[in-house]
Amino acid sequence: MFCVLLQMRVCESNLRESMPTLVDLHAPFQTCAKGRGIFIADEVQVGFGRVGSHFWAFQLQGEDFVPDIVTMGKPIGNGHPMSCVVTTREVAEAFVSSGMEYFNTFGGNPVSCAIGMAVLDVIEKEDLQGNALRVGRHLTHLLQKQKEKHPLVGDIRGRGLFSGVELVKDRLKLTPATAEAQEVIYRLKEQYILLSADGPHRNVLKFKPPMCFSTEDADMVVEKIDQILTELEEALGMKLHNTSNVENESIKRELPTDEHGHQCHGGFAHDRVSTQGVPQRTKRLRT
Numbered sequence: 001m002f003c004v005l006l007q008m009r010v011c012e013s014n015l016r017e018s019m020p021t022l023v024d025l026h027a028p029f030q031t032c033a034k035g036r037g038i039f040i041a042d043e044v045q046v047g048f049g050r051v052g053s054h055f056w057a058f059q060l061q062g063e064d065f066v067p068d069i070v071t072m073g074k075p076i077g078n079g080h081p082m083s084c085v086v087t088t089r090e091v092a093e094a095f096v097s098s099g100m101e102y103f104n105t106f107g108g109n110p111v112s113c114a115i116g117m118a119v120l121d122v123i124e125k126e127d128l129q130g131n132a133l134r135v136g137r138h139l140t141h142l143l144q145k146q147k148e149k150h151p152l153v154g155d156i157r158g159r160g161l162f163s164g165v166e167l168v169k170d171r172l173k174l175t176p177a178t179a180e181a182q183e184v185i186y187r188l189k190e191q192y193i194l195l196s197a198d199g200p201h202r203n204v205l206k207f208k209p210p211m212c213f214s215t216e217d218a219d220m221v222v223e224k225i226d227q228i229l230t231e232l233e234e235a236l237g238m239k240l241h242n243t244s245n246v247e248n249e250s251i252k253r254e255l256p257t258d259e260h261g262h263q264c265h266g267g268f269a270h271d272r273v274s275t276q277g278v279p280q281r282t283k284r285l286r287t
Contacts, residue, residue, distance in 0.1 A: 038091065041067035044083075045162070048075045048119075049129030050211065052136045052160030060159070075211075078122075080115045128211040136160035138215045139207065142222040150229045151240045152177055161213055164198060165205040165225075169238075176201035180232055187228050193221055 046057040047070075054060055058067055068091055073083040095102075106112065123129065140156060143165055147153040154168035154177075167177035167184070181203045185195050198206040205225075209217065233239075 038069065039067045040069040040071065042071050044071060044073040044075075045208065047072045048211075049123055050075070050132055050160050050162050050208075052129065052133030055129060057159075076116050076119060077112070078115070078119045080112065082112050082116055084116075123211070126212070131213070132160040132211055135213055135215055135218060136163070139163065139213075139218040139222070142218060146222065146226060146229065149226070149240065150233060151238045152180060152229055152233055158207070161207070161209055161211065163207045165207070166199070167203050167205065176203035178203045180236075181205060183232060184225065184228050188221075188224060191224055193224060 041056070041058040043056055043058065047055070049055050051057050051060065056070070058065055058070070069085065069087045071083070071085050076082045076084055136159065139161070140158070140163060143153075143156045143163065146165070147156055151171070152167050152169075153165060154171050154174065155166040156163065157166070158164050167181045169175040169177045169180075176199075178197075178201050181197050184205060185197060188195055196206045198204045
């Protein structure tokens with residue numbers, strides 16, 4: 001018996017060569033389904049509609065992909081400290097029968113439960129999942145334009161309102177621009193815009209804005225980033241060469257395809273949404 005813990009990050013920070021494809025995750029999932037292991041999906045950062053096309057990021061793997069355990073946290077309380085674990089009856093009963101005890105003084109308290117239900121109501125009534133899809137596409141489009149303009153931008157990846165901008169000193173060698181990424185973050189902070197760095201080399205600008213993030217917000221943020229990158233590149237003496245030739249020569253920058261032949265972006269099929277672009281929702285259950 002083994003456990004597969006999948007942090008559903010939709011690869012906004014991972015290096016291209018380490019990104020899981022749709023096929024890669026089904027192999028361990030099928031092994032777990034045969035009773036040989038437990039599959040855990042961590043939805044703390046990307047759950048509750050943030051990826052836009054789906055309510056849960058694990059749904060990007062297909063309708064037949066159902067984890068044994070799903071963990072969720074921060075977004076469920078919208079600032080109120082909350083977390084939640086959903087699992088099958090079989091797993092829950094196995095935990096109880098093991099003799100291990102779990103106790104939480106505030107677990108299931110009515111105030112937190114009321115807050116969690118209110119957050120779900122707002123997500124549904126204000127169509128925040130749909131907003132993540134629409135604004136996320138707009139943000140990705142703006143960031144792709146920055147890639148065409150700035151040699152420091154090596155890659156753009158992610159889904160919905162969860163994306164990353166990888167900064168590199170050389171697109172062919174993929175040399176991480178760690179110091180430059182930190183400079184962008186510091187200068188944005190001076191303008192009251194908060195981003196963080198992620199990835200093994202801390203050279204990926206991580207976008208995870210509030211779900212109410214608007215196209216106007218996206219325009220403003222990307223405009224600021226454009227100005228900062230321009231100034232940094234001028235100071236570094238960087239110029240944009242023929243990036244199409246560079247990217248064609250770089251095997252590391254080849255995008256995988258899914259079973260339908262659609263090009264993947266960030267490890268998953270990019271901007272391919274079922275039901276004619278309408279976000280897939282998860283049925284709301286009240287118990």
